[in-house]
Structures are given as C-alpha cells and as structure tokens.
Amino acid sequence: MNDVNADAVNLQDWVGRTEEASDQAYPTPPRALAATLDQVGTDYAVGTPLPELWHWLYFLPMAPGREIGPDGHPKRGGFLPPIALERRMWASGRYVFRDHLRVGDVLHKTSEITKVAEKDGKTGRMVFVTVRHTVRSGRGLAVEEEQDIVYLPMPxxxxxxxxxxxxxxxxxxxxxxxxxxxxxxxxxxxxxxxxxxxxxxxxxxxxxxxxxxxxxxxxxxxxxxxxxxxxxxxxxxxxxxxxxxxxxxxxxxxxxxxxxxxxxxxxxxxxxxxxxxxxxxxxxxxxxxxx
CATH class of the missing domain: 3.10.129.10 (Hotdog Thioesterase)
Structure with missing residues (x-):
C-alpha cells in the first residue's frame, strides 16, 4: 500500500465507510495480558468471561512491514482517511457493555467512520475522526464502542x-x-x-x-x-x-x-x-x- 495523496481527497468522503472483521477469542492473549498486569487467579479457559475492554486483544491491524509508516503505524489511506498530519493518537472512547464476550467465542466486528471534524488548536490544525465499532459473539451484540482519533502536526x-x-x-x-x-x-x-x-x-x-x-x-x-x-x-x-x-x-x-x-x-x-x-x-x- 502506498500513501494516498491527502491533498487530492475530500476527507468527508470517508464518512460512512465501513469495515468488517472476524476473529476468535483464543486464551493466550488474555493470559498474557493478565501476566502483564500482574493479575493471578484466572486461567482464561474456554468459556471464561473476558473482562471489559479486553476485546482490544483481538481484531489487530496486521499490516505487513512494507506498509508501515515512519511512526510505526500503518501508512495513511485504506479504511481511515489519509490525513496529512504526522501525529496520530487515540484521544477518547465511549463504551456500552451489552453482554460478556467469552474465551473461545468466534467474534465479529463492524466498524464505521461516523464523523470527520477539522479544528484549529494551539499547535495548529487538528482533525478528529470518530469510528463506531460493534462487537458480536454467537449470542448477539456484546460491545458498542465509539473511538475518537486525533491527528496533529509534528511539534x-x-x-x-x-x-x-x-x-x-x-x-x-x-x-x-x-x-x-x-x-x-x-x-x-x-x-x-x-x-x-x-x-x-x-x-x-x-x-x-x-x-x-x-x-x-x-x-x-x-x-x-x-x-x-x-x-x-x-x-x-x-x-x-x-x-x-x-x-x-x-x-x-x-x-x-x-x-x-x-x-x-x-x-x-x-x-x-x-x-x-x-x-x-x-x-x-x-x-x-x-x-
């Protein structure tokens, strides 16, 4: 993937874009996160409820090395808009938990870009991108998530x-x-x-x-x-x-x-x-x- 020419696109064209992904809640990632957080007492066997937010261990964006930008993120373009600002950060998030995900579940995620907003800040132009995710298991809807990503100039x-x-x-x-x-x-x-x-x-x-x-x-x-x-x-x-x-x-x-x-x-x-x-x-x- 090559970087898209950000000057040649209308960022509002990305609003409404969707992306689908599937994964399975294997036990090794939560076991590894529990060890990282120094937690003991749960082996995360199949059927164990997955703690809230731990769905972040799945649906990982596995861009190959040749598609990685200088900051370590995937190059601009693709699902997220090609914003010509060098810094990218996860600014905020909002969640509703409908049902427990469980270790062993087959998971499905739908993502939609719902908003792209440009603002002027103390350091210059900023662009906020809001992405809505829904995560489902075989039992139905489990997590509703809104993620705000902010793009900033390099200081x-x-x-x-x-x-x-x-x-x-x-x-x-x-x-x-x-x-x-x-x-x-x-x-x-x-x-x-x-x-x-x-x-x-x-x-x-x-x-x-x-x-x-x-x-x-x-x-x-x-x-x-x-x-x-x-x-x-x-x-x-x-x-x-x-x-x-x-x-x-x-x-x-x-x-x-x-x-x-x-x-x-x-x-x-x-x-x-x-x-x-x-x-x-x-x-x-x-x-x-x-x-």
Missing amino acids: KTFTPPPPTKAPENPSWSEPAAIDPVLLFRFSALTFNGHRIHYDLPYAKDTEKYPGLVLHGPLQALLLLEAAKRHAPDRVPSSYSFRAVHPVFGHDRVTLMGVARDDGGVDLFTVNGDGHVGMQATVAWAANDQSR
Whole structure:
C-alpha cells in the first residue's frame, strides 16, 4: 500500500465507510495480558468471561512491514482517511457493555467512520475522526464502542496542554507500577507499533516528548481494572475516557476514583506532579442485572 495523496481527497468522503472483521477469542492473549498486569487467579479457559475492554486483544491491524509508516503505524489511506498530519493518537472512547464476550467465542466486528471534524488548536490544525465499532459473539451484540482519533502536526518543541489538578479527596487511590517493560508488552499484545511507546530516541527527537509515552488505552484499562477491584460485586454497564495530558513511562502514576451521586465513579490517572493524565467514568449495571 502506498500513501494516498491527502491533498487530492475530500476527507468527508470517508464518512460512512465501513469495515468488517472476524476473529476468535483464543486464551493466550488474555493470559498474557493478565501476566502483564500482574493479575493471578484466572486461567482464561474456554468459556471464561473476558473482562471489559479486553476485546482490544483481538481484531489487530496486521499490516505487513512494507506498509508501515515512519511512526510505526500503518501508512495513511485504506479504511481511515489519509490525513496529512504526522501525529496520530487515540484521544477518547465511549463504551456500552451489552453482554460478556467469552474465551473461545468466534467474534465479529463492524466498524464505521461516523464523523470527520477539522479544528484549529494551539499547535495548529487538528482533525478528529470518530469510528463506531460493534462487537458480536454467537449470542448477539456484546460491545458498542465509539473511538475518537486525533491527528496533529509534528511539534517543534514539547507543548503540553495546561495541567488539570488531581482530585483533593478521592474515594480511593492506589499506585500503578509503570515501567518500559509494561509499555513494551502492552504494545506487543495490542500489535501497536507506535514508536513513542518503546523507542526513546524517536519519542524524544522526532515527537519531542520528554520520555516514553504511556498508552491512552493502557491508562483506560488500568483505571477500569482498579474501579472493579474497589467494587468487586459490581459489573460495568458503560465506560468513557478522555486523555487530557500525556503521561510518561518515567512518571510516578497514581490511579484515583471519586464516587458520583448517580452511583458511578469518576476515574483519574495522576502523575507525580499531581496532574491528571486521563479522566474516565464508569457506570455500573443495576444489582439485579447480569450479563
């Protein structure tokens, strides 16, 4: 695949495009993720419920090496529009959990580009692409997902957004053990070749970050897993997250939860300076509901 000439296309032509994919929920990926997260007690035998968000271990974009761009992502074009901005990040996501996926299930995913929006930001032009995914098993619809991808120009210097202070009195907080091995293993498990997560010279010299970048999806996953540990009898019914400030592999990271009046929990990753990296919200299914 060659890069598409982004100047010759109308990005709105990509709205409405769809893509279908099938996979099977083999047990090795969740076993490997559990080991990566230092979790014990579940062997993920066939029939075991797959934790929420762990469908990210499947439907991996397996572009061959010759189709990889300089940042480690697949080259532009194809299903996603060929946006002529060098940086690409997963900015936010929204989820509704309808049913448990189970190890051994044959899975089917339908993806549709629902929106392409251009904006002007502090660092210049930005383009947001929203993709809606639905994941089904043989029992029916399991996960509804909306994913927001943002494209940005390559910066000349590190210019982070203004910091957001962490909650002063969280309902609970706990440290998260972050190191380069965790970043590398998560990249490998999700087949994410983006070099900012494992290639320190590239992250610093090309994308101008002060260190390796902690994945947005990994932060979202760590927050949801922590929320479930603090509410072991509850089942998530919906979840949303939004990245507000980069977090790095050398940061001292804390996970925080703040109880909401509606029964849900607001969640935050917080760096060593007390600044929020990601904020999220989980809503629980009613006690008489099961999946």
